[in-house]
Amino acid sequence: MARVLCVTTTLTTHQRAFRSTVVKKFTMAVTGLIMIGFLLMHMYGNLKAFIGAEAFDHYAGWLKGATDDGGILYPIMPAGTFIWVFRFVLVLAVILHFWSAVTLWSTSNKAAGRSYERKKTMARTYSARTMRWGGLIVAAFLIFHLLHFTITPSAFHPDPSSAYAMIVNSFSKPWMVAIYAICMVLVCMHIRHGFWSAFATLGLNMSSRSRAILNGLAYFVAVVLYVGFMVMPLAVLFGWIG
Numbered sequence: 229m230a231r232v233l234c235v236t237t238t239l240t241t242h243q244r245a246f247r248s249t250v251v252k253k254f255t256m257a258v259t260g261l262i263m264i265g266f267l268l269m270h271m272y273g274n275l276k277a278f279i280g281a282e283a284f285d286h287y288a289g290w291l292k293g294a295t296d297d298g299g300i301l302y303p304i305m306p307a308g309t310f311i312w313v314f315r316f317v318l319v320l321a322v323i324l325h326f327w328s329a330v331t332l333w334s335t336s337n338k339a340a341g342r343s344y345e346r347k348k349t350m351a352r353t354y355s356a357r358t359m360r361w362g363g364l365i366v367a368a369f370l371i372f373h374l375l376h377f378t379i380t381p382s383a384f385h386p387d388p389s390s391a392y393a394m395i396v397n398s399f400s401k402p403w404m405v406a407i408y409a410i411c412m413v414l415v416c417m418h419i420r421h422g423f424w425s426a427f428a429t430l431g432l433n434m435s436s437r438s439r440a441i442l443n444g445l446a447y448f449v450a451v452v453l454y455v456g457f458m459v460m461p462l463a464v465l466f467g468w469i470g
Contacts, residue, residue, distance in 0.1 A: 249335060256328035257426035259321040264419060264449065266318055271456040274395075277469050278460070281392040288391035326367070333360055362418050369411040396470035399461040412457055420450035 273291070277284045286295060293299030293308030301310045376398065381388035385397050398404050424433075424446040433439045463469040 249332065252328040252332050253429045255324050256332065257429040259325040259328070260422045260426045262321040263318070263325065264423060264453075267419070267453055267457075271453060274457065274460045277392065277395060278463065281390070284392040284395075285390055322370075326363075329360075329363060362414050365411070365414050366418050369415065392470075395460065396464055399464035400470070402465060405461045405465050408461055409458055412454055416450040416454040419453060420446045423449050 273287055276287050289295045290297070290299050292311050293302060293306075298307040299310065305313070376384050377391075377394060381394060385394045387393040387397070399408075424442055427433065427442050428439075433442055460469065
């Protein structure tokens with residue numbers, strides 16, 4: 229009778245923790261890139277305000293499937309479906325990103341007393357050191373922005389049926405532009421470090437040249453997003469739009 233030898237392997241606690249950390253970092257990287265992609269698309273839509281009220285409102289309606297042509301991805305999807313699928317994916321990405329960040333932060337805290345961790349912390353950039361509390365402020369700003377323009381626009385705007393009217397009403401106020409300007413600094417600091425970290429997690433920082441390119445791209449994306457998002461509120465404030 230032939231004997232079958234079964235070999236089982238058991239992961240050590242350290243190995244399981246390492247695998248869990250890798251998965252969480254990968255999740256954080258992918259979800260972060262999804263959100264950066266959304267921000268670039270959102271910025272593109274905001275810039276349509278320079279074309280005029282009709283173009284801006286049409287674009288907003290097109291995303292929601294409220295235009296005569298059925299909106300984005302019609303007839304592949306029924307009119308108005310895409311925006312809800314997109315929102316679901318984005319909300320899921322935000323939840324997974326936040327969960328990964330919190331659990332990785334908890335793991336890091338447990339190792340805070342190690343000399344390796346102390347040396348690593350000293351080498352971090354300012355944006356890296358502020359990622360945790362900066363992320364909380366970004367989350368608070370996101371909630372405010374959604375309440376302001378999406379969830380309860382009627383509480384803030386006399387004409388919530390027009391996206392163009394809402395941005396003109398909001399950014400005609402200097403204090404509102406100041407809030408967005410300050411919060412976007414924090415958002416873009418978060419993005420700069422997050423962009424670099426995401427591609428580093430995906431293995432694209434294996435040489436000094438690739439690290440330099442990646443660092444340059446991270447700054448470029450952050451600056452483009454800041455300028456792209458702030459140019460429209462400033463244009464409204466100074467009367468170039470509206």
